[in-house]
Amino acid sequence: MTALEDRLAALTSWHADWSGLRVAVYGLGVTGFSVADTLAELGAQVLVVASKADDERRMLLEVIGADLLEQSDLSSPPERLSEFDPELVIASPGFHWDHPLLLWAEERGTAVWGDIELAWRLRDKVARPDGVSGPAEWICVTGTNGKTTTVQLTATMILAGGSRVAPCGNIGVPVLDAIRDPQGFDVLVVELSSYQLHWVNRNAGGELSPFSAACLNIADDHLDWHGSLEAYIAAKAKVYQNTRVACVYNKADENTLRMVEEAEVVEGARAIGFGLGVPGPSDFGIVDGILCDRAFLEDRAHSAIELTTLDELLEAGLAAPHVVANILAASALARSWGVEPQVIRDVLTAFRLDAHRIELVRVAAGVNWVDDSKATNPHAADASLRAYPSVVWLVGGLLKGVDVDALVGRHIGRLRGAVLIGVDREALLAAFRRHAPDLPVLEVDADETEQVMPTAVRLAGGLAREGDTVLLAPAAASMDQFADYAERGRRFQAAVNEYLGGEADDEPASHPDPQQG
Incomplete structure (x- = not known):
């Protein structure tokens, strides 16, 4: 082992000597900042590399004594990063393992840690x-x-x-x-x-x-x-x-x-x-x-x-x-x-679940309106769908390359209809055509932003009947039309309340049965 490898292997305590260690931190989100803040407290030399940074984070980095390399194009190592000559790279979770800056670190023999190893x-x-x-x-x-x-x-x-x-x-x-x-x-x-x-x-x-x-x-x-x-x-x-x-x-x-x-x-x-x-x-x-x-x-x-x-x-x-x-x-x-x-x-x-996790928003005219915006992949949506016997399904978003055909086929028997949102809808449309060509499948324009949820809720309300559940379980990520799943859920809830107005029923139309499905 080299002297640097020996030093890094020995850094197994807060009380070890971290001073002067040159560390490049990739990313400036919540995780990246926590890494930079911690290392600065330990006396390391810290260079944060990020494609963008807001004013607050720039100011905070200055306060803690960490440097910032902000560059929109990180497809190759910036000259300043090479000159910094990091002894250690710590990657935020958002950096793909094959990101050019991580491949660069690997090629030059620089150790790469994540925030969990550091902690x-x-x-x-x-x-x-x-x-x-x-x-x-x-x-x-x-x-x-x-x-x-x-x-x-x-x-x-x-x-x-x-x-x-x-x-x-x-x-x-x-x-x-x-x-x-x-x-x-x-x-x-x-x-x-x-x-x-x-x-x-x-x-x-x-x-x-x-x-x-x-x-x-x-x-x-x-x-x-x-x-x-x-x-x-x-x-x-x-x-x-x-x-x-x-x-x-x-x-x-x-x-x-x-x-x-x-x-x-x-x-x-x-x-x-x-x-x-x-x-x-x-x-x-x-x-x-x-x-x-x-x-x-x-x-x-x-x-x-x-x-x-x-x-x-x-x-x-x-x-x-x-x-x-x-x-x-x-x-x-x-x-x-x-x-x-x-x-x-x-x-x-x-105990109660967090918001946007199979959250009952309203019950009106015998119809449950349920927000499970946290169902950001088919596996999570499958679990939500199993909980209700008759569903109008709000589905779609960024599918991240996963297959939805089996999900659609498995739940056709419980669907009253579907309303598609988001950009990745061709796979969903094909699955509905294959498994249930007669099922009502309505679409919200993929270019919609502000009106996507009001439109989707209105369409779903037109399909729902007494005893149904209108279920937002998108089986997809949200970043095509929303900041995150929480914003998607909030907009759904606001649209439901605006659409329904008036008073909600006292009791849900039907309860999920944990022994079903």
């Missing part, structure tokens, strides 16, 4: 509040869908159990911000995207070893970033590497089981399955409408611990099948930490 190396900055020696533990969660809900639930359960905990990562709060919190945490529940996982466990000294880990599911998504489904799965599988206590997997998804079987874990780590069927020993599942833990009890071969019931989840608006699966996964992670079953039950009584 893992620096996790000992603040001591644990509970007095246990060592840094905060990490519970890591990934999957194509359900990550954020599962992370929020797990963190809420652990907090209610008496530990100081932070949900962080891809959920919106950078892990680097969490590890620098002056009050410290006992445990971090870290949501990890496939982009972030791509960069972990590649460099000596930076290998993650989480307390527990979960991959909730795998479906086609982000293939434009990873290049293939195999590469996407390989990135997701890294979540289990070096896990020490519990590897939580989805019994209905063979990919997640295979990941656990193939993972190199610490001796003593257990495989814990979750699913909507009857659980076996070491599983979480459902028996006669009761959610059960058959993993974290002594006599798991012959008994189970009751966590909650489907009826109670129905009252809390948490009974859609994919939400129940997330609850079981979160319960498994929380139980691995030692949270008592009664605490989990109490949390589920009070």
Whole structure:
């Protein structure tokens, strides 16, 4: 190893000598800024490379003492970057692995880390509040869908159990911000995207070893970033590497089981399955409408611990099948930490989903209007569609190269009609023509921006009948017509309320049944 390689391998603590290290940080979003801010605090020389930066970020970089290289065309390394001669590159998740600046770093032999590896190396900055020696533990969660809900639930359960905990990562709060919190945490529940996982466990000294880990599911998504489904799965599988206590997997998804079987874990780590069927020993599942833990009890071969019931989840608006699966996964992670079953039950009584996740907006004339704008890929939309028996489906956006034919074919029997939004609609139109040529399929002009949702809601309202659900579950990303999925959801909700006016009904027209589909 070279002297630089030795130095980088030894940088495994906040208290190591980071001073003077020349680091190029690619990207200036939330993650990129957290990286720059952290490294500047450590005394490194920081050059942030970004295609654009707003005035606030420019000012903040000046305040923390980091330099900015802002250039719209980053198809080749700018001269200033070459002159800076970085000893380390840290890539924000938005930079594709084959971005020209990352290929340049690889060609010149410069180490590339992600923000997660940096945070893992620096996790000992603040001591644990509970007095246990060592840094905060990490519970890591990934999957194509359900990550954020599962992370929020797990963190809420652990907090209610008496530990100081932070949900962080891809959920919106950078892990680097969490590890620098002056009050410290006992445990971090870290949501990890496939982009972030791509960069972990590649460099000596930076290998993650989480307390527990979960991959909730795998479906086609982000293939434009990873290049293939195999590469996407390989990135997701890294979540289990070096896990020490519990590897939580989805019994209905063979990919997640295979990941656990193939993972190199610490001796003593257990495989814990979750699913909507009857659980076996070491599983979480459902028996006669009761959610059960058959993993974290002594006599798991012959008994189970009751966590909650489907009826109670129905009252809390948490009974859609994919939400129940997330609850079981979160319960498994929380139980691995030692949270008592009664605490989990109490949390589920009070917990509510975030906005734009199967959110019931209005009920009028016997029709449910449901916002699941967070369903940004076919797998998430499939879960939403399964929750309702008769649907007018608002679908479309940026499909990111995934196939929608199977999704359409699987749900034709429950569709009253469809309203297409967004730019990627040819594949959807072809699928509807193939599977249901007589189904009413209406289109909103792809060039629409301000009026896309009012128009879509009006068209959907014309198709819906009493007992139907008008469901925004686009199966696609939102950036063709909206800033993000949240703006898409807000505009849908505003359009629904404007369209309906008047008073809403008291009760939904029909409830999702978690035992269906």
